[in-house]
Amino acid sequence: MAAAVAALVIGLPVQADDIRATGDLGLVVERETGSLLVVDQSDRAAIGRIEGLGDLSHASLVYSPDERFAYVFGRDGGLTKVDLVTQTIAGRVMQAGNSIGGAISDDGRLVAVSNYEPGGVRVFDADTLEMVADIPTGSKTVGLVDAPGRRFVFSLWDAGETWIADLSGATMEIVKIEGVGTNPYDALITGDGRTYIAGLFGEDGLTALDLWDGAPSPRHVLPGYGKGEENLPVYKMPHLEGWAQAGNEFVLPAVGHHEVLWIDARDFHETGRTQTHGQPVFAMARPDGRQVWVNFAHPLNDTIQIIDTLTKQVVHQLTPGPAVLHMEFTPRGNEVWVSVRDAGKIIVYDTRSFAKLAEIAAVSPSGIFFTARAHRTGL
């Protein structure tokens, strides 16, 4: 699109070949340089770079429903709106001092950010980035996700509560759920938007909420899952977005052990364990659920293992290179893109033959985000 846009700006004729639709594009976070690499899945290539994003440590992003704009959540409190078509920054606000992720409402009209300092959630108009709601919580606020019905769900580290903010009506309504547990540090929502699961730093186990219930009550699940007696620091606790749903089961990284756990998606009972190469960071299910790809914590983070869902056995192992930080499947699962930070590249693999299809240069790449996320809940 870069060629097309340049021509548009100076008024030259543009060939049809210069038009590039956005359904197969993506963004790769380049943390050290505060930039985003724009990539094209079909061409297996980088097609541009957007700079000036600020501090992109642990940055994440969401997409607008038309797959044209991304909203990038920086650790420094910056909320940046990026235009994939023109490959420019369309808007940027410093909305807090220290933030920890965001979400977009199911209708694509509202973008929410959760903040440590000042603690709470702020909601912005997706078009203008004007603030439309401020929800102070008096606590570090974590685990923010979107839920169906123009709702956002998030948890309070200090208070051990989960709040549901409903912005579907003329006035915002907030449901506060107490007794979620000691120091929730992260959360996920299932792909159907029904179940919210919070990880706990201050005790073992996790807390599940059924959002289909008008008044959800906390349910303690996986009582053996957590920091246990090892007293791990927060940054060693697994990110819950590292959970994957594969068919009828969730696959999740064990805490502090070289294994992944399998649990039944209906009732959360454990159905198996698979020994792995190292301490898993992400266990990502291929979209059809037949395979789970796992990467590992330092110093074993040069490796990926592929587990077959039916047998729960490791069926293949790859060594992409130093510091494999993230993996993103193409929407229908035929390929996977892997960021290898310290090799300065992204590697594209065929998920069936495991053949390497392409390498793409990138500056210290971390998170990879394809635009198909626009159409999913909780991504």
Add this chain to the structure above:
Amino acid sequence: MAAAVAALVIGLPVQADDIRATGDLGLVVERETGSLLVVDQSDRAAIGRIEGLGDLSHASLVYSPDERFAYVFGRDGGLTKVDLVTQTIAGRVMQAGNSIGGAISDDGRLVAVSNYEPGGVRVFDADTLEMVADIPTGSKTVGLVDAPGRRFVFSLWDAGETWIADLSGATMEIVKIEGVGTNPYDALITGDGRTYIAGLFGEDGLTALDLWDGAPSPRHVLPGYGKGEENLPVYKMPHLEGWAQAGNEFVLPAVGHHEVLWIDARDFHETGRTQTHGQPVFAMARPDGRQVWVNFAHPLNDTIQIIDTLTKQVVHQLTPGPAVLHMEFTPRGNEVWVSVRDAGKIIVYDTRSFAKLAEIAAVSPSGIFFTARAHRTGL
């Protein structure tokens, strides 16, 4: 985009406001006029019309991975490639005399069409529309779907077989499964691409194949489901794309009765029935699985009923108007678009308040297809 494209062609500068991304677009089949209405979900509006598609009776379409192109399968054997950006026909071939649907491979490179006459499947290069494979079957060929791994699956009406064509390697491989049942007339594949289910015209029940099995064997399921003793004509048999998966269950139209059936998605045993206003045609699950929207056969086809998944009770009823033919949810389920053929319009509803949000004029609209289908298996 029309304005932008016109400017491109004659070399005038284009404003950023003229750019329109395709992630929230869709096409509505206008059967009588052989045209497609281009619609924008975010604007809840028609933004153009593409004409010259030929016979669009029972037409369906699939999208390219970049959500720019649609491949339209006409009943007259026409395969037409449509460009959503320029709103023009990008290519068209008459590939057979009488065809019945198509599919696109998971990598987006191949488009397949199933034909009655001559019976078989033909596979085309998605870019050029050149034929790359011809698979004569000696039978009317139905129930064509795409499956992960560059495969197409389809069934033979006359032979009672299902074939799996694998185009992932240098040479095409075909697995033929016999004993599928008498006169398969339609089929579906589950969203994870694992289970292929064929409906049978010549006997009661359906046949399920587990595509994760290297050598799938036919499994007879729902033995009471079918034409029974009523000897219904083929056109009265329910289209299997009218099945919906809602959470842990499938919901499907009963044959010849005013009810929908609920079956367990893991083992296909019946879990319940819901009495309905008429004989159901489509039972469509809202993407979060909490609601199922049902429309009905003539003469009760002015009505829609909404069923709650938890209680299996009808919770709301709407009367959009004469001949409600199809419903399509926005990808995250906040809205649903309904084609009301004999009222010449599409109606957009909020799926929670059931409020009517918009009406859009269309010429005898039938199928509605949003571009988000590009990222899904079997759609």
